[in-house]
Amino acid sequence: MDDDQLSRVRRFNRAVTHRIGVLDGNYLGSGRPLGEARLLFEIGRDGTTVRDLRARLGLDSGYISRMLRAFEAEGLTTSTPDARDARVRRVTLTPQGRREWDMLDQRSRDRAAALLEPLGLSQRQRLLDAMAEVERFLRASAVVIEPADPFSDEVQACLQAYFQELAARFDTGFDPTRSAPAEPGELVPPSGWFLLARLDGAAVGCGALKIKGDGYGEIKRMWVAPSVRGLGVAQRLLRALEERATAAGVDILQLDTNGSLTEARKLYARNGYGEIPPYNDNPYAQHWFEKRGLQRLR
Amino acid sequence: MDDDQLSRVRRFNRAVTHRIGVLDGNYLGSGRPLGEARLLFEIGRDGTTVRDLRARLGLDSGYISRMLRAFEAEGLTTSTPDARDARVRRVTLTPQGRREWDMLDQRSRDRAAALLEPLGLSQRQRLLDAMAEVERFLRASAVVIEPADPFSDEVQACLQAYFQELAARFDTGFDPTRSAPAEPGELVPPSGWFLLARLDGAAVGCGALKIKGDGYGEIKRMWVAPSVRGLGVAQRLLRALEERATAAGVDILQLDTNGSLTEARKLYARNGYGEIPPYNDNPYAQHWFEKRGLQRLR
DNA sequence: CCATATTTCTGACTTTAGTCAGGTAATATT
DNA sequence: AATATTACCTGACTAAAGTCAGAAATATGG
Numbered sequence: 001m002d003d004d005q006l007s008r009v010r011r012f013n014r015a016v017t018h019r020i021g022v023l024d025g026n027y028l029g030s031g032r033p034l035g036e037a038r039l040l041f042e043i044g045r046d047g048t049t050v051r052d053l054r055a056r057l058g059l060d061s062g063y064i065s066r067m068l069r070a071f072e073a074e075g076l077t078t079s080t081p082d083a084r085d086a087r088v089r090r091v092t093l094t095p096q097g098r099r100e101w102d103m104l105d106q107r108s109r110d111r112a113a114a115l116l117e118p119l120g121l122s123q124r125q126r127l128l129d130a131m132a133e134v135e136r137f138l139r140a141s142a143v144v145i146e147p148a149d150p151f152s153d154e155v156q157a158c159l160q161a162y163f164q165e166l167a168a169r170f171d172t173g174f175d176p177t178r179s180a181p182a183e184p185g186e187l188v189p190p191s192g193w194f195l196l197a198r199l200d201g202a203a204v205g206c207g208a209l210k211i212k213g214d215g216y217g218e219i220k221r222m223w224v225a226p227s228v229r230g231l232g233v234a235q236r237l238l239r240a241l242e243e244r245a246t247a248a249g250v251d252i253l254q255l256d257t258n259g260s261l262t263e264a265r266k267l268y269a270r271n272g273y274g275e276i277p278p279y280n281d282n283p284y285a286q287h288w289f290e291k292r293g294l295q296r297l298r
Numbered sequence: 299m300d301d302d303q304l305s306r307v308r309r310f311n312r313a314v315t316h317r318i319g320v321l322d323g324n325y326l327g328s329g330r331p332l333g334e335a336r337l338l339f340e341i342g343r344d345g346t347t348v349r350d351l352r353a354r355l356g357l358d359s360g361y362i363s364r365m366l367r368a369f370e371a372e373g374l375t376t377s378t379p380d381a382r383d384a385r386v387r388r389v390t391l392t393p394q395g396r397r398e399w400d401m402l403d404q405r406s407r408d409r410a411a412a413l414l415e416p417l418g419l420s421q422r423q424r425l426l427d428a429m430a431e432v433e434r435f436l437r438a439s440a441v442v443i444e445p446a447d448p449f450s451d452e453v454q455a456c457l458q459a460y461f462q463e464l465a466a467r468f469d470t471g472f473d474p475t476r477s478a479p480a481e482p483g484e485l486v487p488p489s490g491w492f493l494l495a496r497l498d499g500a501a502v503g504c505g506a507l508k509i510k511g512d513g514y515g516e517i518k519r520m521w522v523a524p525s526v527r528g529l530g531v532a533q534r535l536l537r538a539l540e541e542r543a544t545a546a547g548v549d550i551l552q553l554d555t556n557g558s559l560t561e562a563r564k565l566y567a568r569n570g571y572g573e574i575p576p577y578n579d580n581p582y583a584q585h586w587f588e589k590r591g592l593q594r595l596r
Numbered sequence: 597c598c599a600t601a602t603t604t605c606t607g608a609c610t611t612t613a614g615t616c617a618g619g620t621a622a623t624a625t626t
Numbered sequence: 627a628a629t630a631t632t633a634c635c636t637g638a639c640t641a642a643a644g645t646c647a648g649a650a651a652t653a654t655g656g
Contacts (some may be wrong), residue, residue: 065605087602087603
């Protein structure tokens with residue numbers, strides 16, 4: 001990887017932790033240690049469960065428990081067993097706790113304001129735009145792609161979202177049972193793969209590979225959640241599927257797609273897929289693509 | 299201030315501390331507490347003085363001293379009195395210390411690489427560009443403008459840089475003694491002001507105001523260091539000078555400038571200064587500007 | 597109902613990070 | 627030469643942050 005690029009990233013990290021981290025440490029200004037301030041803030045105006053706090057802050061349960069006990073002693077929070085699972089405790093702010101929370105919130109707001117305040121209007125806008133851009137790509141870089149069980153609930157939820165989107169975008173609506181089938185059972189090794197793109201654990205995209213024998217394979221179920229579009233996730237999914245296909249001896253990869261999915265068609269064209277005559281009678285397919293010679297490129 | 303803008307800044311802060319801050323705490327992965335890792339890293343391959351470390355990290359001298367003692371016990375560093383001032387101690391890494399340092403450096407590099415690695419080429423470039431932009435504007439927002447003593451060394455150094463730049467940019471060269479004079483003594487209240495723009499304490503720009511009586515004032519010595527140009531520092535300096543002028547009863551502000559300083563002329567035009575006939579015989583001036591009615595706008 | 601897993605709590609710890617009040621040696625100032 | 631200042635060190639202290647090993651209550655799958 002380019003050395004200059006790396007040092008630019010490192011410089012950014014330093015600059016940001018210097019300017020923001022410094023100010024961020026000033027949660028402190030609240031007269032509360034950082035740990036407590038973070039916890040209190042994380043409880044939020046509407047409360048949460050201890051479980052959730054532990055996950056979000058990544059802290060030891062004993063540590064959290066003790067801080068919560070201290071908050072209760074101060075009259076900032078109350079806790080009750082969760083309605084659905086009495087092992088789980090639900091933490092809520094008391095009115096007094098909410099006042100403290102508001103103060104922290106205000107502090108955080110002031111901090112942000114202090115950053116923008118010295119800048120002129122156009123500089124502010126440019127900073128905000130650049131921030132949004134950085135944020136998007138940091139998000140993109142946190143997306144991981146990994147195989148998943150096509151029978152699992154989370155994959156089903158992902159497919160559900162996919163089908164719903166197709167139904168919304170196709171003029172004709174979309175009925176999965178009329179489409180070219182891809183049973184979950186076909187998408188597990190050795191006859192196929194199902195890949196999931198995850199952001200912080202949550203599914204934000206998927207793609208499947210069906211190995212058909214005689215060197216043929218087919219790409220199915222390519223979908224990326226709207227929240228992470230334009231960040232190259234589909235590209236990465238496609239590449240990952242191609243790698244699995246190549247490793248499984250596939251030489252010719254095919255796929256079908258609808259005319260309304262213009263981004264998808266561009267993606268395939270960019271990756272060396274050429275349009276071919278229909279190879280199936282999927283009523284929703286309007287374009288068929290093929291990429292040959294995967295084994296040669298191995 | 300716009301509420302939406304504030305929440306965008308806060309979102310960015312959260313995202314960055316989440317994605318980078320988390321990893322940054324992983325200096326930790328070194329098996330060393332954060333404080334020690336930071337100190338070791340800050341010593342650098344070529345060593346520094348304890349004094350410098352204290353200033354850069356903002357830590358208590360006792361704290362640093364103890365950590366350094368621990369490093370010495372581990373055989374990571376050695377320290378010797380500084381050649382020029384024997385009170386100052388110079389800390390250097392031993393070969394073993396340098397190995398640890400290299401490891402930390404490598405870790406930091408890997409971290410940066412892990413961030414870029416999942417992205418495609420164009421996404422990488424866009425992320426790096428956005429990072430640079432954010433960094434620039436964070437720097438801009440850290441610039442503070444405040445009155446300074448025009449006799450002080452740092453102001454003299456600033457003016458020196460200013461004159462040097464004029465000499466380089468003017469076809470004719472530049473000799474301060476031939477220019478329209480502005481003695482330091484004229485630039486202290488009540489007859490004037492000298493403002494300095496500072497970034498982390500260091501001077502990065504200046505501007506002066508000369509109050510001439512009868513409602514007349516003159517802007518002098520406007521200069522911004524190349525490192526922070528295009529970030530609105532000159533604009534802020536100008537506004538600050540105008541405020542002082544207005545408060546001092548000035549109604550008409552004048553200034554002269556050279557034709558080669560195009561950015562300066564744009565700045566003045568944008569701020570309501572109109573070109574007027576020469577009001578002095580400064581041999582380096584080619585354009586004269588004036589803004590009237592400061593008291594009206596008060 | 598039983599065996600097992602989850603979730604939280606408690607108490608007893610350790611480590612990390614930092615502060616503060618002197619003390620010593622070298623340097624600067626008058 | 628006397629005095630003040632600077633740079634660093636030492637030792638004694640504290641608060642914050644975090645870890646670990648159970649215990650108790652509840653849930654879950656058979």
